Amino acid sequence: MAVAAYAALLSLKHDFDNIQHPVRRHRLHVDTDRIQSWQEKVEFLLEFLEVHSQSKSQEIEDLARQIAVVAVEADDVIDRHVVDQLCEGSQDESHDLAALSSFCQDIDKIIEKIDGITQDLMMIKEKWGDNVQEKNSAVSVPVSSRTLPSGGNDTMVGFEEGLLQIMDVLTSDESNLQILPIVGMGGIGKTTLARNVFNNPYIINRFDILTWITISQEYSMKEILLGLLNDGSIKERAEIEELEALLYQRLFGRKYLIVMDDIWSIKVWDDLKKFFPDNRNGSRIMMTTRLTNVAVSLGTLEPYSMDFLDYDKSWNLLCEKVFGEKSCPYPELEGIGKDIAKGCKGLPLALVVIGGLLANSNMQREYWVSIARNVNSFANSQDNEHCLKILLLSYNNLSIHLKLCFLYMRAFPEDHEINVSKLIKSWIAQGFIKPVRGKSLDEVAKKYLKDLVDRNMILIHKWTRRGKMKTCSIHDLLRDLCLKEFERENLFSVSKVEHIELSGKFKNYVCCLCSHPYPKERIHLQAVLVGSRSAPSSPLVCEACRVMHPNLIRLRWVKVINHVHGFSGENFPQHTRLRCLTIKASREGQGDWAEAKFVFPCTISLLWNLQILVLDLEYSYSHPLVLPFEIWEMPQLMRLSVGGFSLRDPHMHQLEITLENLSVLSTRTFKCSEEVIKRMPNLKKLRSSYSNGLVKDSHYSLCNLAQLNKLASLYLEHYSLSEGIAFPTSLEKLTLSRCSIPWEEMTIIGSSLPNLEVLELKHPTFQGAEWNLVEEEFLRLRVLSISGCKLVSWRVESNHFPKLERLFLEDMHDLKEIPSSIGDIATLVSIHLDTCGNSVLHSAMQMLNEQVDYGNEFELLINGEDIYSLILGEGKDMGWWNPDDDDH
Known part of the structure; x- marks a missing residue:
């Protein structure tokens, strides 16, 4: 229940942040001192749960349940009062005072309940000190010597290459102490692989001391030291300092291999590393961990990362576990067995667990079929909890x-x-x-x-x-x-149900829980949820979710609304819980857009929790759509994707509200005025389209764009760069679609954007058919994509794109060739071509031949086909391909 309590408190924290924003204070009647006191108490509870969420104490669990209930109640109190005040607006003084008094009374009741919970938490801390979690968790550290890993039969199927690779590393000529981590998800076979290495006779003969120790999540340093020493003569009453000295002395001057299985933190290594001397004799330490960051931090060698087994290896491992051989002796079971192997998704743990069940099934086909239908349920069944x-x-x-x-x-x-x-x-x-x-x-x-x-x-x-x-x-x-x-x-x-009521019919029906398509004939189930009294009906919930979650009463987010007709403020959703709203709207039939009374309501600002607004609809440049001024009164907005709408200039007489959370903006005819720029200082991604008639208007000049100093991604469509533009130096990705681009502007882009990594040119209009690059351009560019361009001649030296990794060319029918110097770029790993001329294909094939001759890894894709793999698959020589041959 701790996670549920944490979620409820987080929701409450977001409410506090919204209430205390200046634009809310301007419109709400709240007691800021009470809100501040309330917020401090919530912060305390959040911190307590963060520290003690893993406690097994029943007292903590009971308090977490109380926290969740009170937090949900508090959330409702805030929402009810805020909505009432926002909808009614400021009225006479007596009405406003009454609203404030009612709000304060409800707050005081909640604070009283929170104070009671806080007192109980303080009593627990006083009782146990700061070790609440430790007091309720047994410390169990399985440790072992050289003999443990040889026990049991760990079938080694599918990781033979990894076994040899690790053995080569452990027995290399490098004399310094080296640490090799093995990393992968739980159940992927890390311990099995390490155990097979540890028990290999070749490894045993190469080291003087071999020790295996399992650390696990909760460990005792003394138990670890005793396990590493593995000396029965050492008394458990020995002090830790004595054990540390004995371990160092035992390892000093000898060639050792230590396997530390199941490492969960860097701390355990920090505590131990000083006791492992670097004897410069080829000693090694091998570790297994599920945590990539731990593996990277601990290893002196690159971690060996374990991947899932492919289909064939999965089938071989399953057969080994079921039949003791790598094939199925029962033809009638082979097809079902292969389906089961496929259902395990390459996870050795699942294959081993399922294999154990099948081995004891007396080879009954019906039982195999039942497992094939639901592999996961059998692997994680209560009767077989090992996997879980x-x-x-x-x-x-x-x-x-x-x-x-x-x-x-x-x-x-x-x-x-x-x-x-x-x-x-x-x-x-x-x-x-x-x-x-x-x-x-x-x-x-x-x-x-x-x-x-x-x-x-x-x-x-x-x-x-x-x-x-x-x-x-x-x-x-x-x-x-x-x-x-x-x-x-x-x-x-x-989680709270919030129904969005829009007039018009819905085209698509989806379950609001699992997003699965919902049959129209089953829409009578839409009222299965309780707790949504504010709406005439509830969101659609599929039958499977209804059965699985019969006690569902709250859901906070409705994701997609498919709306057909235009709408106005009268039928716009007034449900202020909404944090994300996506409206996909289209106009049915044909007709003039001027007749479509598509009005975006000014009441949008009442959605005081809204963080993401997406409007996906058809639009026409001849009949522009404009967002209301009130959009500037929504400081909580993070993403605003309204491609069919343009933004109004902020009212000069309005409060100077900054959309400081806005990081993504997609709009039409973006006006880059200083007033607009200063209101979105943290914008990181901008997309805007223009009509040809507007770009010459000085109001739409992008000369102020450079002031967006956090902008990382920019997408411009139908803009003429000759009309004036100043790119921010922070840009990492630039996409120009159907833009008019002077060649001198390309030089500016290449030389003035030091952080540019991705450049996409889609159907650009260049003034001339020749592109000549100069020195010191595109120094960090990793990806270059050009499509639908009339480029004929392209002159490049290998030092012009020193870090280029991928080149994409599409619909380049006029280009004579890919410059040969592109193939000399050391970082280049792939070229992707789609519907290009034969001369371009021929030059790409020459590059592929050269890369193969040099033994480099290189990928050439032509119309989606990996040419190198295709050639090898057909057993042909690299020189077979002729782009002028119609057969190819």
């Missing part, structure tokens, strides 16, 4: 803020590849990200994601061209764990 316990170690090691974000992964379907940007947006919209001074919520959320990736709880599938995380996923067994822990933590008790 191993994965729980990783979950229990997470800080409470990471647990909260990890548990949200249950919202995505099994085997779903998740867009990282969508995940980050979801965490923020749910209120799961704790504000950090000096950092945006987006930055903090990305740090959370990186921490979960480093702990091998979340897997990265794809990377962007800039080397940033693009899509991710979670292993099925971890998702199953996620579902169990989500229910155990009772997180639904702190």
Whole structure:
């Protein structure tokens, strides 16, 4: 329940931050002293949960449950009073005083309850001191000598190459003490691999001392030292200082191999490293850990990272566990068995657990079929908790803020590849990200994601061209764990249903919990939720989610609204809980846009929690759409994606409100006035499109753009760079789509943007067909993409793009060739070509031939096909390909 309490307190903290913003104080009647006192108490409870969330104390668990209930109640109090005041506005003095008095009374009741909980917490701290967690956790440290790893039968299937690679490292000629970490998620086979290395006769004969010790999460330094010494004559009553001296003396001058299994923190190594002498005789220390950051910090060698088994190796391991051989002697079971192996998703732990069940099944086909239908349930069943316990170690090691974000992964379907940007947006919209001074919520959320990736709880599938995380996923067994822990933590008790009522019909129906498509014929189930009395009906919930979560009463975020007709302020959603609103609207039928009364309501500012606003709709430049002035009264906005709308200039008589949280803006005909620029000082990503008739208007000049000194990504469409532009030096990515670009402007871009890593030119209009680069241009550019360009001659030297890694060319029919000097760039790893002329293809093939001859890793993709792999797969010589041959 601690995670649920933490989530509720975080939501409350966000409310406090919103209330105390100057624009809110201007419109609300609140007692700032009471709010400040309230906020301090909430901060105390947050800190307590962060420190003691892993406590096994029933007292702490009971208090966490009370915290969750009170925090939800407090959230409702704030929302009710704020909404009433925002909707009614300031009236006569007596009415305003009555509203303030009512608010204060409700606050005092909540504070009284929080004070009671705080007193109970202080009594616990006084009773146990600062060791609440330790007082309720048994310290268990399995340690061992050389003999333990030889016990048991750890089948080594699929990691033979890794075994040889690690043995080569351990027995290399390097005389200095070296530390080799093995890293990977729980159950991926780290210990098995290390054990097979440790027990290999070749390794045994190369070292004087071999010792294996398992550290685990909770450890005793004395127990570790006794395990490393492995000397029965040493009494357990010996002092730690004596044990430390004995260990150093035993290892000094001898060639040793120490295996430290299951390392969870850097601290244990910091405590031990001074007792391992560097004898300069080839001694080695091998460690296993689930944490990438620990592996990188501890190792003197690059960590050996373990990956999932492929399909064939998974099948071989399953057969070895079931039949004792790498094949299936029962033809009638082979097809089902291969489906089971595939369902384990390459995780050795799952294969071993399932293999044990199948081995004892008397080879009954019906039983095999039942397992194939739900591999995860059998692997994590209560009757066979080995798998679940191993994965729980990783979950229990997470800080409470990471647990909260990890548990949200249950919202995505099994085997779903998740867009990282969508995940980050979801965490923020749910209120799961704790504000950090000096950092945006987006930055903090990305740090959370990186921490979960480093702990091998979340897997990265794809990377962007800039080397940033693009899509991710979670292993099925971890998702199953996620579902169990989500229910155990009772997180639904702190999520509130907020229905968005819009006129017009919905085109698409999706479950508001799992996002699965919802059959139109089943929409009568839409009122299954309780606690949404403010709306005539509740969000759609699929039958599976209804059964799984019968006690659901609150959900904080409705993600997508598909709206057909225009709307006005009368039917705009007035539900102020909303943190993220996405409206996909289109106009049915044909007709003049002037007839479409599409009005964006000024009541948008009443959505005082709204952080993300996305309007995805058809628009016409001949009939522009404009956002209301009130958009400038929403300081909590972080992302504003309104491509069909333009921003009004801020009212000069308005409060000078700064949208300090706004980091992403997508709009039409962005006016780069000083007044606008100073109101969005932390903008990091800007996208704007223009019409050809507007770019000559001085009001739309981008000469002030350089003042956005935190801007990292810029996308411009239909803009003429000759009309004046000043790029900020902070730019890392620049995309110019259908822009008019003088060649001298390209020189300015290449020489004045020292941080530029990605340049995309989409259907540009160049003044001339020849591009001649000069010295000191594009010194940090890693990705260059050009498409639909009339470029004919391109003159490049290898020192012009010294860090170029990837080149993308599309629809380049006029280009004579790719300059040969491009192939001489040492960092180049791939060229991607799509619908280019034969001369371009021919020059790319020549580069591929040269790279292969040099033994370099190089990727050439033509129309999506990996040419090198295609050639090798057909067993052909590299010189076979002729781009002028119609057969190719």
